[in-house]
Amino acid sequence: MWPDRRLLALFKTEFPIVLAPMAGIMDADLVIAAAQGGALGSLPCAMLSVAKAREQVNIIRQRVSAPVNMNFFCHKAVDADPRREAAWKKRLAHYYQELGLDPAAPVNAANRAPFDAAMCELIEELKPEVVSFHFGLPDQALLTRVKAAGCMVIANATIVREAIWLEENGADAIIAQGAEAGGHRGMFLTENIHEQPGTFALVPQVVDAVKVPVIAAGGIADGRGIAAAFALGAAGVQIGTAYLRCPESKVTAPARTALAQARDDATVITNVMTGRPARGVANRVMREIGPVSPDAPAFPHAATAFGPLKAASEKLDKVDFTNLWAGQAVRLGREMPAAELTRALAGAALARLSRMAG
Numbered sequence: 121m122w123p124d125r126r127l128l129a130l131f132k133t134e135f136p137i138v139l140a141p142m143a144g145i146m147d148a149d150l151v152i153a154a155a156q157g158g159a160l161g162s163l164p165c166a167m168l169s170v171a172k173a174r175e176q177v178n179i180i181r182q183r184v185s186a187p188v189n190m191n192f193f194c195h196k197a198v199d200a201d202p203r204r205e206a207a208w209k210k211r212l213a214h215y216y217q218e219l220g221l222d223p224a225a226p227v228n229a230a231n232r233a234p235f236d237a238a239m240c241e242l243i244e245e246l247k248p249e250v251v252s253f254h255f256g257l258p259d260q261a262l263l264t265r266v267k268a269a270g271c272m273v274i275a276n277a278t279i280v281r282e283a284i285w286l287e288e289n290g291a292d293a294i295i296a297q298g299a300e301a302g303g304h305r306g307m308f309l310t311e312n313i314h315e316q317p318g319t320f321a322l323v324p325q326v327v328d329a330v331k332v333p334v335i336a337a338g339g340i341a342d343g344r345g346i347a348a349a350f351a352l353g354a355a356g357v358q359i360g361t362a363y364l365r366c367p368e369s370k371v372t373a374p375a376r377t378a379l380a381q382a383r384d385d386a387t388v389i390t391n392v393m394t395g396r397p398a399r400g401v402a403n404r405v406m407r408e409i410g411p412v413s414p415d416a417p418a419f420p421h422a423a424t425a426f427g428p429l430k431a432a433s434e435k436l437d438k439v440d441f442t443n444l445w446a447g448q449a450v451r452l453g454r455e456m457p458a459a460e461l462t463r464a465l466a467g468a469a470l471a472r473l474s475r476m477a478g
């Protein structure tokens with residue numbers, strides 16, 4: 121028995137496990153597989169157009185009868201600053217040269233847009249059971265419409281102050297994202313990455329500070345981690361890294377190899393790849409000009425210049441410019457179908473919880 125059943129009641133899933141949304145490395149396939157295994161599947165929409173997000177949700181609805189979470193970013197969009205972009209391009213020029221690329225050739229701008237009125241209309245049309253937000257919440261008018269569409273709203277906090285703010289502003293559950301987590305730090309009331317608490321310290325303090333259920337995230341990758349999250353007072357877990365090597369993810373072959381070889385000390389927090397702090401396995405460019413650089417253009421514009429470099433480098437089977445987003449528990453990830461992995465995670469957690477109770 122799960123010691124806390126509030127999330128099961130809210131989400132109506134078999135297990136209190138949320139497959140983390142992971143923009144750029146997954147689509148409907150991983151959502152479907154995790155949902156078939158009993159988790160809440162999350163579709164990352166931050167890099168999708170409205171049409172693509174609609175198509176993906178329709179595929180999910182056709183293939184599995186389960187609640188679905190649509191995930192969005194809520195950063196404040198800033199225009200690209202041509203001066204900073206040019207300086208950044210110059211900083212990366214020798215890599216372009218090395219790969220025989222023309223730094224002056226036009227590139228597609230990085231595509232991570234915040235939640236907006238067009239996506240809100242899509243929410244009203246599709247009515248997903250859950251909507252989750254990273255980097256805060258959308259403005260009150262949009263949030264009111266999301267809630268009026270009947271969606272449960274969950275949002276990410278990295279410090280207690282953010283958790284309290286999210287509860288006061290309408291979140292139905294809080295994801296407490298510890299510093300171990302892979303991907304972007306969901307921080308929005310602080311910019312200091314050195315002050316970000318780890319999961320073990322953060323979760324009980326968030327649990328004490330809010331009334332809504334807390335979902336622990338960051339470094340949880342097996343039954344032991346899930347049981348620990350419940351011991352700390354969480355009502356569920358959000359797991360990303362552990363699913364990266366599932367066959368249903370869209371992680372490229374060279375990135376898969378890098379993840380399989382990563383050890384406990386392989387990840388760093390970097391702002392080099394996108395302009396915002398995120399945790400990933402250190403790659404060549406993160407090591408050579410980061411992991412943190414004051415020169416990186418604002419999110420998401422730093423990413424634009426990496427497009428051609430990443431494509432050319434991956435053709436050579438290299439991950440020198442690939443975002444290898446992953447958390448500190450990357451070593452615990454397994455190569456296993458996501459439905460099977462979900463059931464294994466839940467089974468191991470329940471066995472450990474019952475041993476602890478006995």
Ligand SMILES: Cc1cc2nc3c(=O)[nH]c(=O)nc-3n(C[C@H](O)[C@H](O)[C@H](O)COP(=O)(O)O)c2cc1C
Pocket residue numbers: 140141142143145164165166191253254276297300301302303304337338339340358359360361362444445446447448449
């Ligand atoms: C590859 C990758 C991409 C991610 N992309 C997103 C995203 O698009 N939206 C989001 O809310 N969180 C994103 N995250 C963060 C996760 O929601 C979550 O906080 C994290 O995976 C939990 O820690 P773990 O990776 O140790 O399990 C991403 C994480 C990873 C590993």
